[in-house]
Amino acid sequence: MDFALTPEQTSFRDEVRTWLSRNLPADWNNRMRVGSDVPRPEVYQFLRAWQRKMYDAGFMGLTWPKEYGGRGLTFMEEMILQEEIALAKAPPVLNILAIGMAGPTIIAYGTEEQKRRYPPKMLSCDEIWCQGYSEPNSGSDLASLQTRAEKVGDHYVVNGQKVWTSIAHQADWMMLLARTDPKVEKHKGITYFLLDMHSPGVTVKPLKQITGDAEFNEVYFDNVKVPEANILGGLNNGWAVGMTTLMYERLALGFGLQVRLRIALDGLVDLARRTTKNGAPVTQDPTVRQKIAQMWIDTEVFKYTGARAITKLLKGELPGPEASAGKMMWTEGHQRLQDLAMELQGPYAQLARGSRWAVDGGVWQYSFLRSRANSIEGGTTEIQKNIIGERVLGLPKG
Amino acid sequence: MNFGFNEEQELLRSTARKFFENECTSETVRKLMDGPEGMTPELWKKIAEQGWLGLIVPDAYGGMELGVVDLVVLMEEMGRAVVPGPFFSTVLLGGLATLEAGSEAQKKAWLPRLTSGEARAALAWMEPSADLGARGITLSATAKGNGYVLNGTKLFVQDAHTADVIVVAARAAGGRTPEEGVTLFLVPKDAAGLTVTLLPTMDQTRKLCEVSFKDVAAGADTVMGQPGAGWAPLARVLDRATVGLCAEMCGGAQKVLDMTVEYAKIRQAFGRPIGSYQGVKHRAADMLVDVENSKSITYYAAWAMDEGVPEGPLAVSMAKAYVSDAYRRVAGAGIQLHGGIGFTWEHDLHLYFKRAKGSEFTFGDATWHRERVAQLVNL
Numbered sequence: 001m002d003f004a005l006t007p008e009q010t011s012f013r014d015e016v017r018t019w020l021s022r023n024l025p026a027d028w029n030n031r032m033r034v035g036s037d038v039p040r041p042e043v044y045q046f047l048r049a050w051q052r053k054m055y056d057a058g059f060m061g062l063t064w065p066k067e068y069g070g071r072g073l074t075f076m077e078e079m080i081l082q083e084e085i086a087l088a089k090a091p092p093v094l095n096i097l098a099i100g101m102a103g104p105t106i107i108a109y110g111t112e113e114q115k116r117r118y119p120p121k122m123l124s125c126d127e128i129w130c131q132g133y134s135e136p137n138s139g140s141d142l143a144s145l146q147t148r149a150e151k152v153g154d155h156y157v158v159n160g161q162k163v164w165t166s167i168a169h170q171a172d173w174m175m176l177l178a179r180t181d182p183k184v185e186k187h188k189g190i191t192y193f194l195l196d197m198h199s200p201g202v203t204v205k206p207l208k209q210i211t212g213d214a215e216f217n218e219v220y221f222d223n224v225k226v227p228e229a230n231i232l233g234g235l236n237n238g239w240a241v242g243m244t245t246l247m248y249e250r251l252a253l254g255f256g257l258q259v260r261l262r263i264a265l266d267g268l269v270d271l272a273r274r275t276t277k278n279g280a281p282v283t284q285d286p287t288v289r290q291k292i293a294q295m296w297i298d299t300e301v302f303k304y305t306g307a308r309a310i311t312k313l314l315k316g317e318l319p320g321p322e323a324s325a326g327k328m329m330w331t332e333g334h335q336r337l338q339d340l341a342m343e344l345q346g347p348y349a350q351l352a353r354g355s356r357w358a359v360d361g362g363v364w365q366y367s368f369l370r371s372r373a374n375s376i377e378g379g380t381t382e383i384q385k386n387i388i389g390e391r392v393l394g395l396p397k398g
Numbered sequence: 399m400n401f402g403f404n405e406e407q408e409l410l411r412s413t414a415r416k417f418f419e420n421e422c423t424s425e426t427v428r429k430l431m432d433g434p435e436g437m438t439p440e441l442w443k444k445i446a447e448q449g450w451l452g453l454i455v456p457d458a459y460g461g462m463e464l465g466v467v468d469l470v471v472l473m474e475e476m477g478r479a480v481v482p483g484p485f486f487s488t489v490l491l492g493g494l495a496t497l498e499a500g501s502e503a504q505k506k507a508w509l510p511r512l513t514s515g516e517a518r519a520a521l522a523w524m525e526p527s528a529d530l531g532a533r534g535i536t537l538s539a540t541a542k543g544n545g546y547v548l549n550g551t552k553l554f555v556q557d558a559h560t561a562d563v564i565v566v567a568a569r570a571a572g573g574r575t576p577e578e579g580v581t582l583f584l585v586p587k588d589a590a591g592l593t594v595t596l597l598p599t600m601d602q603t604r605k606l607c608e609v610s611f612k613d614v615a616a617g618a619d620t621v622m623g624q625p626g627a628g629w630a631p632l633a634r635v636l637d638r639a640t641v642g643l644c645a646e647m648c649g650g651a652q653k654v655l656d657m658t659v660e661y662a663k664i665r666q667a668f669g670r671p672i673g674s675y676q677g678v679k680h681r682a683a684d685m686l687v688d689v690e691n692s693k694s695i696t697y698y699a700a701w702a703m704d705e706g707v708p709e710g711p712l713a714v715s716m717a718k719a720y721v722s723d724a725y726r727r728v729a730g731a732g733i734q735l736h737g738g739i740g741f742t743w744e745h746d747l748h749l750y751f752k753r754a755k756g757s758e759f760t761f762g763d764a765t766w767h768r769e770r771v772a773q774l775v776n777l
């Protein structure tokens with residue numbers, strides 16, 4: 001048990017810290033000071049450039065093998081990097097679905113050609129990825145998906161529809177789960193494809209969401225041709241490949257989520273320090289102090305539970321269903337934090353972007369509304385609890 | 399960085415688990431809690447033979463000289479078995495206070511005997527006001543000759559009735575702050591004027607006492623360290639003891655989860671195991687998150703104590719705040735998911751439920767520690 005950094009880890013931390021302090025754009029700092037989220041559509045170009053800068057400095061794909069564009073380091077360095085990103089309140093990684101999910105899955109299941117072709121361009125943000133899992137009639141019951149891929153010559157023809165597809169309108173590639181054999185049991189007839197979003201027959205329709213912004217989409221496939229070489233992990237093996245992706249998602253996002261919770265907490269504390277209630281600083285209110293202290297504790301607890309998972313990972317164990325617990329903690333904690341931010345604002349909580357009276361320009365209202373998705377995206381809280389109950393605790397399936 | 403236990407610690411864990419499974423079964427716990435002492439000489443001797451009474455005592459006084467992280471491993475296993483008796487008071491309270499604040503002569507006189515199991519110790523600090531801060535120490539120490547005379551009442555004193563020696567926090571003189579003036583004394587329990595009364599407690603596995611002092615003569619050789627400067631060492635002892643308690647609570651919570659999951663797999667309702675229903679499964683998942691998080695923050699606090707890092711007290715308060723709530727939730731959910739059987743005297747769940755409740759209010763509850771967190775992060 002040692003929570004201190006080794007000399008090598010300290011020097012890596014200093015390298016990151018120095019770089020961030022020299023390269024962090026000042027205008028971003030002002031935006032991030034007040035909340036955990038910014039409406040993404042306003043900043044896509046900015047985020048693309050920022051990720052490129054991180055990549056050029058050698059801070060993208062720390063744990064990926066060198067031959068596929070990474071640095072071949074351990075999750076310990078990744079954790080140190082994320083910690084520094086939180087301290088500096090640096091912008092999030094735009095191509096997170098590629099870095100957190102598609103990349104590790106391709107490195108785990110891909111052919112040598114696929115491993116050399118895709119991961120480096122994910123890191124540099126030259127190619128943005130989205131995730132084609134959910135469908136209008138297949139959410140939590142993902143294996144019931146109906147998008148079909150039929151073999152014609154040396155390629156497959158895809159027809160169907162995906163939904164809630166984040167960043168599809170900016171994406172160059174999609175991790176696509178499609179049914180290749182409708183005659184077998186539902187989990188056994190699915191294949192994982194790497195789909196070029198610029199292919200003819202792909203239509204992306206933005207969906208306006210609860211915040212009023214359009215960050216996710218419907219994606220329609222009308223006779224879209226995908227080369228056979230773009231199958232990942234073998235024909236009809238898509239369920240296993242897709243689940244690996246989700247494990248990585250919960251793990252990789254786990255690092256990022258801890259950082260986002262920390263940044264949001266710092267924003268909340270800052271907001272509290274600027275807020276008065278009934279003529280006195282709100283930080284003197286015993287109830288508010290209790291709630292903020294609990295948020296502080298939960299944020300730290302989240303960090304150390306994540307750290308224990310990393311220790312297991314470093315001992316060579318694969319990311320397991322335990323990652324579901326981290327996803328749940330983030331969800332519950334972040335939604336409670338955003339509720340608290342509203343509570344601190346009192347009647348001002350009603351005012352949104354565009355009002356001169358809105359607190360911090362209304363970014364809290366955006367974050368508050370956006371946080372409702374946390375318990376749905378990436379597997380609902382109910383699904384996470386099923387995973388923990390069945391795969392960690394060994395309780396029988398319903 | 400490394401957030402796991404080493405091989406020696408894993409060995410300590412498996413040894414301790416086996417030991418308490420054999421030596422401190424549910425049947426034994428029930429016998430011990432029914433008696434006034436909460437311990438038998440035979441079991442105490444066996445615990446001493448393992449070396450555990452001296453786990454954190456330096457080699458010079460006959461101990462194993464291990465750290466708080468090692469202690470956490472043992473405490474988890476003791477909490478898992480809801481071990482009654484004076485281990486906590488002797489090792490983590492009276493013994494640790496002697497080590498932290500005692501003179502060389504006091505340490506030489508007592509620590510080897512505490513470590514061998516020959517003698518037992520207690521720590522009397524809280525009073526009827528139940529104030530956890532320095533201002534709560536009002537038991538008076540009036541200078542007389544070379545020593546002092548003690549007058550006042552201490553409450554919630556663990557295992558004072560079976561202790562041979564009691565560390566007492568008293569107020570020797572006024573000071574500019576509540577901390578100034580607090581003085582620690584090492585008083586033999588048989589001192590004239592010292593009366594110990596055993597109190598009926600909800601958690602029968604933890605014996606609590608009232609200790610009253612009426613003109614108790616405390617000679618110069620009983621003063622621990624600098625007169626008037628006893629609060630700082632006492633606070634350090636309480637921080638470490640709090641981490642030990644958190645670990646004990648983690649072990650208990652893990653056991654409740656294990657019992658509940660086992661039961662949910664075999665108990666049938668409407669033709670299938672109750673664990674297959676989401677109403678049960680999801681609550682069990684919540685219990686797991688509570689247990690794992692409790693361990694994470696406790697391990698971090700233990701490391702912070704061993705390393706003496708500046709954020710140590712913050713880590714301790716984060717741990718006690720979190721674990722107090724978590725163990726209560728887990729123990730309550732355990733009873734609920736067991737249904738009627740969980741409400742019986744026969745089933746062991748009530749031992750854990752009551753231990754959770756008692757521990758919640760020992761060394762400060764979640765509300766008290768959250769306020770301390772707020773202060774320590776300059777809110």
